[in-house]
Amino acid sequence: MRNILIVAGGVVAVAAIAAGAYFGTRPATTGTAAVAPVSAPNTSALAAVQPGDHVLGDPKAPITLIEYASFTCPHCAHFHTQVLPEIKKKWIDTGKVKLVYRDFPLDQVAAKAAQIAECAGNDRYFGVIDIIFRGQPQWAASSDPLAELAKPLRIAGLGEAEIKACLTNEAASNAVINDYKGGEQMGVNSTPALFIDGQLYRGPRTVEDLDNVLGKLAK
Helix, strand or coil: CCCEEEEHHHCCCCCHCCCCCHHHCCCCCCCCCCCEEECCCCCCCCCCCEEEEEEECCCCCCCEEEEECCCCHHHHHHHHHHHHHHHHHHHHHHEEEEEEEEEECHHHHHHHHHHHHCCCCCHHHHHHHHHHHHCHHCCCHHHCHHHHHHHHHHHHHHHHHHHHCCCHHHHHHHHHHHHHHHHHHHHCCCCCCEEEEEEECCCCCCCCHHHHHHHHCCC
């Protein structure tokens, strides 16, 4: 099985992923405080849709929401199951916002899960990551996470053979690695990390908080 962290020449591309504790995840926050923007490096190209990006919504939507997430991050799962559905209904489905999802795996398991999702193809991608996040409490805590994850992915057409082939797929591996490297350039050091029109936001990620930010941009 190909190690997702190995690139050409046998060099470890993102060794820091293996030490997931170095990055950690920010504790979930509650309350009504506004989402606070913080400074990010000058990476205007990465703040726009890139070739190979997975985009949810109208690619021509005027507001761009970029999310960097890790499949083993419980706060990322919370965002996708509790917050994103409302944001999708109000902002994405109405053509005002497009979501760009990028991988920032914090450990080997998350990196391999990301590689599997990459193999699903554009038409099934967001359905697959929804399955992964919704089932996270079960598969991530398993003694064999990838084997447990494979069970619900069967309904998406990803059987044992497809997953085995995916984990040796160099293109899928490189896509995840490139997302991670881009996240580092953008100043990402925890997940989920959200960029709204190029501005990095940290803090509460409730529906109300994001509504407030997006509402100001939509005026």
